[in-house]
Amino acid sequence: MNEINWSQPPSANTKPKLRLSASHVPDEAPGVPGGVSQPVRTFLPQPITCAKCSGEIDFDGYCLICGEKAADPRMHYEMTSCDWVAGVCDRGVRHPGNEDALALDASAFEQGRAVLVVCDGVSMAADSAEASLSAAHAAVAAVNAAEFDWDLSPQAVQAATGEVLGGVALAANQAVLDNSDLQVQNPASCTLAIGLLNGRSMLSATVGDSRVYWLPDSGAAMQLSIDDSMAQQQMDAGMDRLTAETGEYGHVITRWLGRDAPDVRPRVSVATAEGDGWFLVCSDGLWNYASDPSEMSELVAAIVRELGEPTPLELASRLVGWANTQGGADNVTVAVARVTVEPGSETQEAAENELDSATVRLRG
Amino acid sequence: MAQFTSTVYQNEFLPDGGTDVNAIVRIQVSGAGQAGTDGAAGEIIIIDCSGSMGQRSMAAARQAAMVALDNINNGTYFAVISGTHEAYLAFPLVQSGPGMVVMNDQNRRAAKNAISRLVSNGGTAIGRWLSLAKALFNSMGGALSQCHALLLTDGADEHETPHQLDSAIRSCVGLFQCDCRGVGTYWVVSEVRKISRALMGSLDIIPTPEKMADEFARIMQTSMSRGVSSANLRVWIPQGAQLMFVRQVSPDVEDLTRTATPVNPLTVDIPTGAWGDEERDYHVAVRLPARALGQEQLAARVQLVVNEQPRTQGLVKAVWSEDDSLTAPINGEVAHYTGQAELARAIQEGLAAKQSGDLSTATSRLGRAVQLAAETGNSEATSRLRKVVDVVDVATGTVRLKKQVDKADEMALDTASTKTVRTRGEGGVAGVSLEQ
Numbered sequence: 062m063n064e065i066n067w068s069q070p071p072s073a074n075t076k077p078k079l080r081l082s083a084s085h086v087p088d089e090a091p092g093v094p095g096g097v098s099q100p101v102r103t104f105l106p107q108p109i110t111c112a113k114c115s116g117e118i119d120f121d122g123y124c125l126i127c128g129e130k131a132a133d134p135r136m137h138y139e140m141t142s143c144d145w146v147a148g149v150c151d152r153g154v155r156h157p158g159n160e161d162a163l164a165l166d167a168s169a170f171e172q173g174r175a176v177l178v179v180c181d182g183v184s185m186a187a188d189s190a191e192a193s194l195s196a197a198h199a200a201v202a203a204v205n206a207a208e209f210d211w212d213l214s215p216q217a218v219q220a221a222t223g224e225v226l227g228g229v230a231l232a233a234n235q236a237v238l239d240n241s242d243l244q245v246q247n248p249a250s251c252t253l254a255i256g257l258l259n260g261r262s263m264l265s266a267t268v269g270d271s272r273v274y275w276l277p278d279s280g281a282a283m284q285l286s287i288d289d290s291m292a293q294q295q296m297d298a299g300m301d302r303l304t305a306e307t308g309e310y311g312h313v314i315t316r317w318l319g320r321d322a323p324d325v326r327p328r329v330s331v332a333t334a335e336g337d338g339w340f341l342v343c344s345d346g347l348w349n350y351a352s353d354p355s356e357m358s359e360l361v362a363a364i365v366r367e368l369g370e371p372t373p374l375e376l377a378s379r380l381v382g383w384a385n386t387q388g389g390a391d392n393v394t395v396a397v398a399r400v401t402v403e404p405g406s407e408t409q410e411a412a413e414n415e416l417d418s419a420t421v422r423l424r425g
Numbered sequence: 426m427a428q429f430t431s432t433v434y435q436n437e438f439l440p441d442g443g444t445d446v447n448a449i450v451r452i453q454v455s456g457a458g459q460a461g462t463d464g465a466a467g468e469i470i471i472i473d474c475s476g477s478m479g480q481r482s483m484a485a486a487r488q489a490a491m492v493a494l495d496n497i498n499n500g501t502y503f504a505v506i507s508g509t510h511e512a513y514l515a516f517p518l519v520q521s522g523p524g525m526v527v528m529n530d531q532n533r534r535a536a537k538n539a540i541s542r543l544v545s546n547g548g549t550a551i552g553r554w555l556s557l558a559k560a561l562f563n564s565m566g567g568a569l570s571q572c573h574a575l576l577l578t579d580g581a582d583e584h585e586t587p588h589q590l591d592s593a594i595r596s597c598v599g600l601f602q603c604d605c606r607g608v609g610t611y612w613v614v615s616e617v618r619k620i621s622r623a624l625m626g627s628l629d630i631i632p633t634p635e636k637m638a639d640e641f642a643r644i645m646q647t648s649m650s651r652g653v654s655s656a657n658l659r660v661w662i663p664q665g666a667q668l669m670f671v672r673q674v675s676p677d678v679e680d681l682t683r684t685a686t687p688v689n690p691l692t693v694d695i696p697t698g699a700w701g702d703e704e705r706d707y708h709v710a711v712r713l714p715a716r717a718l719g720q721e722q723l724a725a726r727v728q729l730v731v732n733e734q735p736r737t738q739g740l741v742k743a744v745w746s747e748d749d750s751l752t753a754p755i756n757g758e759v760a761h762y763t764g765q766a767e768l769a770r771a772i773q774e775g776l777a778a779k780q781s782g783d784l785s786t787a788t789s790r791l792g793r794a795v796q797l798a799a800e801t802g803n804s805e806a807t808s809r810l811r812k813v814v815d816v817v818d819v820a821t822g823t824v825r826l827k828k829q830v831d832k833a834d835e836m837a838l839d840t841a842s843t844k845t846v847r848t849r850g851e852g853g854v855a856g857v858s859l860e861q
Binding site: 121127 | 661664724738
């Protein structure tokens with residue numbers, strides 16, 4: 062228990078690696094059709110100052126002034142991509158490690174466009190945390206690198222964008238394979254939830270049971286994503302949500318990323334925002350305590366009422382904190398984007414488009 | 426390229442309110458190479474040529490010095506000093522310029538020739554010998570990266586004051602290391618120990634002259650195998666903490682706290698001299714302000730630093746816990762070396778009391794030493810103690826001073842008092858090796 066478990070800088074690895082950020086993106090994303098697959102390794106930035114005395118943290122993970130042990134950044138990290146997109150990834154209360162992962166980007170795109178990704182490591186494999194983190198970053202990088210016109214209408218997704226999303230999921234899957242020991246009994250695997258925003262157009266692409274919600278300030282909330290889970294199958298067969306999700310198979314997922322993944326093509330849904338609201342991507346560490354879209358919407362509304370006009374990071378932090386006060390039984394990850402609809406814009410287009418929300422079946 | 430590794434042995438768990446952290450840091454060097462690999466090496470052989478040496482010792486000393494020359498690598502700079510109440514440069518025969526010459530076959534022959542002409546005559550002023558050695562090393566004008574001397578004496582330092590000796594020793598600190606040997610039983614262990622301690626050398630008795638050559642060969646071989654010319658032990662402690670002591674505990678006990686010099690307000694450097702392929706253990710004790718249960722912090726970073734480059738680092742930690750089963754055990758290495766350090770003190774104090782005629786203190790301290798030697802498994806100390814005391818009961822440390830003691834046995838017990846034995850060393854935590 063005295064060992065150095067500080068995450069070492071990337072030089073410890075011999076595999077070729079890429080550090081992904083908005084300013085450094087591979088020319089062709091891994092796994093994207095036409096792109097060359099290459100291992101993607103990602104590393105969280107190290108905290109450089111001590112929480113206790115503001116001293117510098119040495120490479121050994123301890124403060125150079127007071128000796129305080131620096132918090133492991135993998136256990137809790139926060140991201141803000143721009144003033145309307147942010148997220149928090151947290152260990153929770155009960156789990157010793159954090160196998161959830163979060164990645165997001167809005168700054169690399171035109172105004173109003175954003176990608177939010179949550180992955181939930183679902184294996185007890187030792188490298189599960191690295192695998193999920195790599196998958197999340199690979200997904201964002203693949204969206205970054207993919208050339209598509211951000212048309213998130215059902216027709217466009219059916220025609221072309223869906224293939225791009227299939228490539229993004231393949232890239233994330235490859236990242237899991239590249240960052241996990243495939244020889245062990247239960248190799249690392251994880252879910253994938255991608256939320257895309259383009260103005261008022263919203264898209265959800267998921268594998269597993271991490272979710273995408275649309276929570277308008279007024280009007281009915283909706284869950285865009287459809288879980289790949291036993292609970293969802295039971296609900297499809299007519300069982301009510303509460304019974305299915307709290308039942309014996311409530312948390313058994315039917316699809317995932319990883320070595321033995323049966324099928325990594327994501328389920329894709331699209332919707333259009335009719336008014337202002339919050340676009341939310343989360344792991345089951347949050348929705349375990351507020352699964353129904355109306356419950357989630359009430360929860361967010363209560364926090365917004367309390368804080369006034371919260372920033373996305375404030376909202377995400379409060380949601381994570383709330384999940385932890387509910388028990389924090391699992392890792393908790395929440396990414397949110399504030400969607401604002403300018404009055405009068407696109408109203409005609411919306412009126413013409415009868416498919417306000419739709420589940421799109423990918424060609425395949 | 427030399428490899429440096431470190432291992433930390435400690436129980437990092439402190440009870441509620443606990444403040445003192447003790448750890449053994451083992452540092453290992455391998456692949457050190459030969460002396461002179463990172464700059465030129467210098468060797469000076471200092472031979473006591475006082476009248477007391479007599480025919481037999483003088484002949485043995487001449488022979489041993491020649492054997493020492495045979496064990497000095499070609500390319501090493503060297504000199505030979507003959508010491509009496511003055512100090513003479515026996516070799517090289519120079520009148521100006523550097524006072525040391527490079528070792529090669531020709532110079533080795535010439536040096537042996539000079540040594541063969543040494544005779545015993547005069548008194549003993551060891552401080553002057555050291556001062557000449559210092560002057561010779563300095564005459565090389567910084568060309569030497571590692572300086573070592575071998576000093577042989579047979580008698581007390583009678584022809585100068587203790588103050589003169591002390592100031593000579595002080596002026597040599599940090600310039601060269603000096604292994605010291607006393608032949609016979611007329612020299613004073615405490616006097617020569619001052620030299621070996623200050624100049625980071627070993628100390629031993631050569632009871633009979635005929636063992637001298639083997640001993641000289643061994644000393645030179647060890648010196649020549651030290652390919653890391655100089656290294657510092659660098660100890661960092663947190664702000665608000667106190668470094669209680671740093672003590673080398675293996676291969677022998679030496680409190681190093683007094684030699685620490687500050688690098689910055691939180692860090693000290695402690696000179697450790699040259700290293701060959703070897704392991705040394707250090708006991709580091711740090712006092713921290715107590716923190717709340719469940720808190721963890723670093724208590725010390727212990728590094729071996731070569732040329733200002735940290736080459737390996739061990740971490741000493743502190744974790745406050747309410748679990749008695751975690752906080753109660755004393756780490757085996759810490760306990761072992763704490764006992765060994767007390768053993769060294771008990772022997773030295775016991776012998777000092779015996780010399781001053783305080784027989785009751787001598788009996789109780791040497792009795793404690795017998796007890797500690799048994800407890801810590803130091804069988805060599807036990808057998809040396811048994812030549813000085815009759816053991817009545819080991820467990821309680823009850824002994825009687827022997828009526829007849831061979832002076833050489835008593836001096837051997839004294840000189841070897843700081844030698845420690847190692848433990849198995851299980852459950853240590855490997856430190857990190859730092860690349861240059």
